[in-house]
């Protein structure tokens with residue numbers, strides 16, 4: 001069948017990995033926050049802000065990597081705001097998160113208008129270019145799919161590995177996970193729950209912003225408002241799908257992206273031509289919901305997710 | 315006495331207020347190397363508060379803490395830990411979804427250290443476990459451990475850090491007598507190697523057995539300090555209660571009435587490693603206390619849930635007032651006059667962030683006098699809460715306090731008041747005096763006896779054989795979900811019951 005053929009083309013998998021990259025970064029960021037016990041619904045807005053900030057930085061003359069750093073810094077600022085309100089002040093994580101999303105989105109809009117008052121169509125930048133990793137990119141199928149991506153994508157994969165190692169192999173990671181399981185246990189061992197949770201939210205938000213920046217600096221070369229288009233919310237589902245494990249979350253992101261890439265291609269086949277295209281647009285979401293239902297039964301939610309902690313209270 | 319003369323810890327004039335309540339009033343105390351001090355006091359006397367200040371989890375309003383002559387910065391647990399003070403909290407502070415080893419090593423290495431040396435940590439845990447007879451597997455998930463095993467993990471957490479001073483806040487409240495003996499053996503060994511201990515318990519025989527010196531708190535003030543060898547249990551309880559003598563209530567004999575509830579051949583499936591019931595037959599009679607003895611985790615939970623309506627009998631029948639109930643949910647149980655004193659007052663007894671008033675009407679808010687036409691009557695609710703607070707001597711700032719701020723004992727008194735004021739037909743009392751002071755224990759017991767005397771049926775579940783044998787008119791032993799035949803008051807000695815509890819009589823009986 002045609003669909004099977006599609007699944008064996010390198011360009012299909014290359015597209016899937018490309019589509020997956022912002023999801024991987026966003027999911028990783030959300031996962032760090034949730035592992036420490038904080039739900040960060042600011043993700044959607046932070047991705048928008050990151051997409052704009054990175055692109056704007058490069059447009060105003062910085063290098064590409066500097067642009068990534070600027071995006072991350074902007075994300076971390078929103079993370080700081082989110083964490084001050086949710087951690088020491090213990091405000092509702094739902095309300096604060098949605099508030100941060102609205103704030104980040106609208107302040108991006110404002111900044112855009114301030115920076116480019118006249119333009120009708122947003123300018124382009126020179127985005128990251130694919131880099132073929134020597135030797136590996138010569139492998140059949142896997143080579144062109146995995147090893148001919150932009151450096152930004154490689155960075156995302158490296159970060160997944162790094163976060164995994166930190167979470168499960170270092171004292172810091174142990175403390176972050178414990179803060180999400182039982183903050184009282186963390187406090188009883190003389191650590192500051194507030195510092196750990198705030199740190200996790202700030203770093204996690206930086207990753208989310210990088211996910212946004214990938215869209216303007218690698219996937220495309222310009223900025224549009226509808227660009228993020230609900231990817232932040234997908235990331236929140238992917239964290240559950242991945243059972244709060246970075247590796248599984250990455251697989252989830254690639255799977256979702258593969259459905260997305262597949263539906264575009266199936267639309268163009270003969271078989272696809274007879275079916276309304278909206279059906280295809282729905283497909284990745286429907287399949288994700290099904291996968292979520294199957295996977296989330298066994299998922300281990302951090303026990304203290306969304307439970308505020310106040311020292312000196314019982 | 316194993317106590318040397320060098321002071322390791324000194325508390326100086328510690329004062330702590332919560333709003334208008336003075337939880338600690340200028341308390342000074344010193345602890346010597348190799349010494350065990352027992353801290354004694356009624357519920358809400360301020361023991362936990364004092365220990366939390368010492369451990370840096372609360373900040374004192376005034377006063378200071380010094381370890382080995384060095385004053386500790388206030389409100390800093392890390393500094394306390396680094397100075398060698400460890401604390402086992404009244405409620406476990408363990409992450410259930412993590413392994414024993416992860417719980418023990420959490421926060422020990424500097425956070426930014428590059429990696430975890432798991433092999434070395436594991437070896438150290440195994441060494442300590444062997445040396446102090448604290449058998450527990452480093453890879454086990456804490457959530458799968460029994461209460462006794464969790465307690466061992468808590469102790470290992472402290473030993474792992476090479477403590478000089480160990481604070482144990484009611485470590486024995488949830489342990490079986492056997493586990494308590496094991497714990498004491500471990501502690502004696504640790505003390506012999508130079509550790510100093512502050513030990514909190516409401517059980518005077520434990521205090522007499524383990525402590526060199528006893529310090530008594532009352533209403534936040536230090537009211538007495540004696541060497542264990544110069545005192546005895548009754549002197550201690552008098553000191554604790556401000557001169558009043560603790561007197562266990564008289565138990566009279568009564569004639570049991572008709573059966574209010576019967577279980578006939580009831581079985582329930584096992585849940586995880588908690589056994590279900592196996593062909594259990596018993597009857598709860600009016601004017602009778604039925605004592606259920608047994609080591610916890612042998613089916614008591616399943617029985618309590620069947621009686622309380624949280625679980626339906628898998629097979630067999632439940633008979634209520636001579637007929638099986640048509641529906642059996644907790645709501646039906648409450649409506650049919652069954653009142654519950656649950657085992658876990660935090661999880662299934664109260665809602666922590668509700669205030670006392672809301673918690674007082676939790677089981678009866680639907681209906682007079684607490685609501686009419688779907689509207690709550692807060693004035694009636696408040697009056698009811700105030701009445702319980704007064705009658706049952708619940709120590710608290712007021713009925714609008716969130717219940718999580720109460721000391722454990724006072725929380726239990728509120729639950730007891732809520733239960734007894736409803737004048738229930740059947741009372742399900744599951745470990746009703748766990749963590750209570752002697753005065754409160756006697757009070758709870760006298761209230762259960764009074765309820766019996768007015769014709770209620772009481773099901774008393776307890777691990778404490780003294781409590782069971784003193785109060786119960788008839789005793790059953792439960793072991794792995796099986797129920798022994800009923801023994802009349804005085805028919806079996808505690809030693810004989812102990813044999814049944816170990817699961818032995820059953821083979822002979824069947």
Ligand SMILES: Nc1ncnc2c1ncn2[C@@H]1O[C@H](COP(=O)(O)OP(=O)(O)OP(=O)(O)O)[C@@H](O)[C@H]1O
Pocket residue numbers: 312313314332335337355356357358359360361362363364404709710719720721722723724749
């Ligand atoms: N964080 C807090 N906020 C308000 N009140 C508190 C707080 N912690 C303790 N209290 C109050 O201080 C008093 C002393 O409580 P504490 O827990 O020290 O008693 P305790 O002696 O340990 O009692 P128990 O034997 O029941 O454990 C109690 O009246 C309690 O309600």
Ligand SMILES: [Mg+2]
Pocket residue numbers: 361362363404483721722
């Ligand atoms: Mg206490």
